[in-house]
Amino acid sequence: MKKVELLNVSKTYDKKTEVISNINVTIEPGEFFVLVGPSGCGKSTMLRMIAGLEDITGGILRIGEKEANHLPPSKRDISMVFQNYALYPHLTVMENIVFGLHVKKIPKLERKTRCNDVAAMLGLSEYLNRKPRELSGGQRQRVALARAIVNEAPICLMDEPLSNLDAKLRAHMRSEIRQIQRRLGITMIYVTHDQVEAMTMGDRIMILHDGKIQQIGKPIDIYNHPANPFVATFIGSPPMNIAEGVMNEMQSEILIADICKIKIPDEDSRLLQTKQVLVGIRPEHIKAASKETSHESRMVVEAINVEILGNETIFSFKVGGHEWMAKWNGQWRLQVGDRIPIQMKYESICLFDRKTNERIKAPTDIENFILDKEVFL
Amino acid sequence: MSFPKKIVFYFLLLFSAFLLFFPVMYAFMISFMTGGEIMQGKFFPQTFTFDNYFRVFERLPLMKYLINSFVVSAGVMIGQLIVCSMAAYAFVFISFKGRDFIFFLFISTMMIPWEATMIPNFFTIQKLDWTNTYQGLTVPFFALAFGTFLLRQHFKTIPKELFEASQIAGLSRFAFFWRVILPVSKTSLVTLGAYGFLTTWNMYLWPLLVTNNDQVRTVQIGLKQLQSQEVATEWGVVMAGVIVVIIPTLLLLFIGQKQLQKGLTQGALK
Numbered sequence: 001m002k003k004v005e006l007l008n009v010s011k012t013y014d015k016k017t018e019v020i021s022n023i024n025v026t027i028e029p030g031e032f033f034v035l036v037g038p039s040g041c042g043k044s045t046m047l048r049m050i051a052g053l054e055d056i057t058g059g060i061l062r063i064g065e066k067e068a069n070h071l072p073p074s075k076r077d078i079s080m081v082f083q084n085y086a087l088y089p090h091l092t093v094m095e096n097i098v099f100g101l102h103v104k105k106i107p108k109l110e111r112k113t114r115c116n117d118v119a120a121m122l123g124l125s126e127y128l129n130r131k132p133r134e135l136s137g138g139q140r141q142r143v144a145l146a147r148a149i150v151n152e153a154p155i156c157l158m159d160e161p162l163s164n165l166d167a168k169l170r171a172h173m174r175s176e177i178r179q180i181q182r183r184l185g186i187t188m189i190y191v192t193h194d195q196v197e198a199m200t201m202g203d204r205i206m207i208l209h210d211g212k213i214q215q216i217g218k219p220i221d222i223y224n225h226p227a228n229p230f231v232a233t234f235i236g237s238p239p240m241n242i243a244e245g246v247m248n249e250m251q252s253e254i255l256i257a258d259i260c261k262i263k264i265p266d267e268d269s270r271l272l273q274t275k276q277v278l279v280g281i282r283p284e285h286i287k288a289a290s291k292e293t294s295h296e297s298r299m300v301v302e303a304i305n306v307e308i309l310g311n312e313t314i315f316s317f318k319v320g321g322h323e324w325m326a327k328w329n330g331q332w333r334l335q336v337g338d339r340i341p342i343q344m345k346y347e348s349i350c351l352f353d354r355k356t357n358e359r360i361k362a363p364t365d366i367e368n369f370i371l372d373k374e375v376f377l
Numbered sequence: 378m379s380f381p382k383k384i385v386f387y388f389l390l391l392f393s394a395f396l397l398f399f400p401v402m403y404a405f406m407i408s409f410m411t412g413g414e415i416m417q418g419k420f421f422p423q424t425f426t427f428d429n430y431f432r433v434f435e436r437l438p439l440m441k442y443l444i445n446s447f448v449v450s451a452g453v454m455i456g457q458l459i460v461c462s463m464a465a466y467a468f469v470f471i472s473f474k475g476r477d478f479i480f481f482l483f484i485s486t487m488m489i490p491w492e493a494t495m496i497p498n499f500f501t502i503q504k505l506d507w508t509n510t511y512q513g514l515t516v517p518f519f520a521l522a523f524g525t526f527l528l529r530q531h532f533k534t535i536p537k538e539l540f541e542a543s544q545i546a547g548l549s550r551f552a553f554f555w556r557v558i559l560p561v562s563k564t565s566l567v568t569l570g571a572y573g574f575l576t577t578w579n580m581y582l583w584p585l586l587v588t589n590n591d592q593v594r595t596v597q598i599g600l601k602q603l604q605s606q607e608v609a610t611e612w613g614v615v616m617a618g619v620i621v622v623i624i625p626t627l628l629l630l631f632i633g634q635k636q637l638q639k640g641l642t643q644g645a646l647k
Contacts, residue, residue, distance in 0.1 A: 053541050074547030086538035090560040100546035151546075 001029035001185055002064040002077060002154045004050060009059035011045060011211075020046055020211040023059070029154075032181055032188045034202030038234070039193055042211040044159055047191045051157050052076055063155065079153040083160045085144040087132040093143050094119075094128040100151045118146045121180070138169045145177070149184060156181075158190045162197065174201055195235050199223070207231050228357045229278050232350060238283045238314060241324040244354065245279040247272050254279060254351075257320025260299045262346050271361060276354040283314065285348035285365065286326035289341035300341050306334045315340070401623075408616040415612050429617035436614065437603065439621065442596040447625070449584070449595055450577040452515040457573040458566060461524035466554050468525070469532040470540055480529070487522045495583070502587055513587045514595070518577065524569045531565040532558060571633045578626060596622050 004027040011020040020042040027033045035043040048054040050061065052073035061068050063076055079100075087096050097118060098111045106114075119125045122142045132140055141161065148156050161177075162170045178201050181188045192198055198205045199219045207214040207222070207230075215227040219235075226232035232240040243257045249272045253261045256279050264271060289298045301317035301324075313332040316325045317340070326342065334340065347365035352358065378386070407415055408429050410422040433439055468480050498517050507513030535558065543553045559566065584595045600622060603615045 051541075051545065053544065073541075073545045078545065080542065080545050082538040082542065084536060084538055086536060086542040088539065088557055088561075090557075090563075099543075103547045103552070 001187055003027060003029045003062075004155060004187065004189065005060075005062040006050075007060040007062070009046075009049065009056055009061060011042070011049060011054065012057050015057075018058075018211060020049075023213060025206060025213070025216060027187060027189060029187055030185045032178065032190065032201060032203045034198040034205040035189065035191045035208060036195060036198035036202075036205055036234075037193065037208035037214075041208045043191045043193075043208050046208070047157055047159055047189060050076075050189060051078055051080055076155075077153050078155045078157055079148040079151055080157040081144045081148045081159065081161045083163060085132075085140050085161075085164075087140060087143055087147075089132055092129050092131055093124060093135070096132065096143055097146045097150050099147065104151065114150055114152075115146075118150045122146050137165055138173070141165060141173060145180070149180065149186070153186070155187045155189070158188065160192055161190075162192075163194070170197075177201070196237065199235065207234060209234075225359065225362045226280075226350065227359055229280065229352050230357075232280045232352075236282060238325040238327065240280045240282050240350070241286070241319070241322070242278055242280045243320050243322050243324070245277045245351070247275050247277060256344075257322070259320065260344065261296050262344060262349065263296070264346065268361065271351065274351075274353050274360060277360070278352040278354050278357075280350040280352065281344055281348055282350075282363070283325045283327040285363065286324075286342050286344060288328065289343040293341075293343045297343050297345075298341055299343065300339050303334055303336055303338045303340055306336055308332070308334075404616045404619050407612055408620050410613050412611060412613060429611075429613040430621070432611075433603065433614050433618045433621065437599050437618070438591055439596070439599060439618065441591060442594060442599040443621070443625070445593050446578055446596040448511060449514045449593070450574045452511060453518045453577040454570050454573040456515060456519035457521050457524050458570055460519045461521055461528050461569065462559065462562075462566065463554070464520075464525045465528035465532050466558060468529050469535075470553075470558075471550070484522055484526055487526075492582075495586070499586055508587050509590060509592050511593055514584055514593060515577075517583070518573075521573070524573070527569055528562065528565055531562050535561055567633065571629065574629060575626060 006023050006025050009020065009023040010018050012018045023046065035046060037043045045054060049056050050063075052068070052071060056069050063071075063078075068076055088099065091099065094115055097115045101111045101114065115128075116125070119128055122145060124139070124142055124146060127135060127139060127143075132143065135143065141164070144161065148158075158177075162173050165173060174197060190197075190201060202219055204217060205219055205222060206216045209230050214234075215222055215231045217225075222231060223235055226235065226240070229242055233242060245254045245256045247254055247264075248261075251261075252266075252269060252272060253263045254277065255261055301319070303315045303317055304323070305316045307314045308331055310331065312327055312329055313334065314325055314327050315332075315334055316323050318324070345365060348363050349361070350359065350363050351361040353360055403420070406420060406422060409425045409427075410419070411426065411428070414422055464483075468476060468483075502508060502513045502517070505513075507516075539557060539561075540553060543557060548556070579597065580595070581597045581601070585598055585601075588594045588598070600615065600618050603618050604610050
């Protein structure tokens with residue numbers, strides 16, 4: 001189990017524009033670390049730099065305690081799973097699994113026992129003599145996984161390993177990969193564009209955008225305290241709703257997209273100094289207005305799309321040119337075109353400075369917050 | 378397909394097959410005829426005699442020629458496979474400055490007719506004192522632009538991730554070439570091998586230039602010798618020689634076809 005440390009790492013292809021810049025992160029031993037971001041944000045490039053498949057043009061990469069900038073991939077104590085699995089088509093499953101061991105001159109008997117152990121762990125024992133093309137997508141994925149863990153490398157890198165699987169299998173493999181990682185205690189660096197994978201698998205996640213770190217932290221902390229509007233809209237499904245807001249110092253309230261006003265309590269009056277803000281609210285924090293709702297914070301919207309999913313209902317509506325979504329529990333018999341009264345609480349909203357994109361207020365609404373184990377009887 | 382349409386198609390197929398195969402069939406028949414029968418312009422011989430076959434082996438050291446041809450063809454085939462596969466590997470998996478430029482330069486040599494390079498090649502062989510040797514017959518054909526192109530195109534279809542995975546596993550470049558690329562590209566290698574063997578087997582001009590005794594002379598020149606040795610060519614003997622010469626080619630085709638089909642079904646990557 002080794003740690004991986006990146007100090008001021010950057011990458012440029014043409015010596016002018018940096019595709020990755022200023023990356024500082026320490027990935028702890030035994031940690032499941034997820035790199036997530038939209039396509040083209042540089043997450044795969046970063047992983048390939050750690051693997052040694054791409055040169056590092058600036059900064060220092062440390063694996064364990066050693067500087068690894070110029071080590072060849074085979075000397076970095078890593079294994080890797082590729083998006084298309086990269087299985088050798090002419091070798092059987094067994095030969096594929098032990099391929100790396102063969103190169104490392106591990107005795108034949110040990111190769112066999114290790115291969116059998118890993119195959120049993122992943123349920124591949126029956127397929128050891130098949131060729132990759134005779135396997136289904138999920139089985140190939142397992143072979144790729146088996147090949148990565150059989151050489152007992154302390155660090156495992158994965159580049160979108162689940163993106164070729166169907167939704168059901170993906171959910172299954174997600175928990176399987178997580179369990180294997182826990183059991184073996186390996187340091188895992190996992191690249192994905194899917195925020196669900198990032199949320200469910202990672203001990204910590206790093207969100208990348210345009211080659212820059214947006215935020216690093218535990219998934220739930222990032223969900224509750226997004227550092228900027230990009231993170232807020234990237235993590236969470238449906239994404240956080242965002243609209244422009246203007247502070248009114250006289251009335252001490254926020255005017256959201258000229259249609260809704262929210263009072264700012266006195267203890268947060270310092271927020272009024274930022275005039276131009278972005279207001280964000282999670283879809284599940286938008287509630288139906290009740291009789292007690294004051295006239296000002298009440299808002300009547302017209303549903304433009306309704307999705308009833310059985311356990312929850314998602315409907316969308318327009319707020320100042322943005323399409324917003326609200327997610328309510330249960331089945332609501334809503335129709336497109338219905339006028340729905342909703343309310344937004346001050347505690348649930350998230351505010352960002354429109355100039356610097358920094359967060360100035362996170363939601364504090366306790367009813368939507370983490371439940372601890374004390375609630376169990 | 379309706380029945381009359383079927384008949385028309387089969388008739389057309391039979392007819393074109395007959396047209397294509399007629400010269401070979403006729404040569405085969407002539408090889409069993411006596412001189413008189415050939416003059417009469419018959420298609421089927423009266424009796425199948427093997428006289429012509431005995432005579433062709435008496436008149437020429439045909440066995441020696443066949444062995445020579447086999448050695449030269451196999452030599453060129455192996456040489457081409459080694460040189461072309463290595464060149465193609467470098468052009469695909471090793472990145473160096475000006476790689477594409479060098480590749481296109483290499484490919485552009487396909488536009489130069491082989492005959493144009495014959496004279497300089499001949500001088501080189503002569504200076505090396507390689508006339509009447511196997512190396513003189515084989516070495517000039519090792520570097521084949523077409524073969525490099527063919528293999529490069531195939532290597533390019535191999536996912537780059539295989540190379541990266543083997544890098545992480547710690548394979549050297551040559552080990553990757555030997556243990557992954559060659560087995561995966563079996564199909565193209567068989568195709569190129571068959572192509573190289575057959576072209577060399579049927580080569581006439583170059584062996585004629587660099588050989589002047591029976592030592593390494595190939596079989597195609599032997600056939601020509603049969604024609605010109607006498608005033609009136611004994612066509613029966615010549616055709617017997619021709620049949621003997623095409624037998625290995627046909628054998629290669631049959632064996633190779635089986636391998637090729639196997640390769641095609643096994644080599645599927647996805």
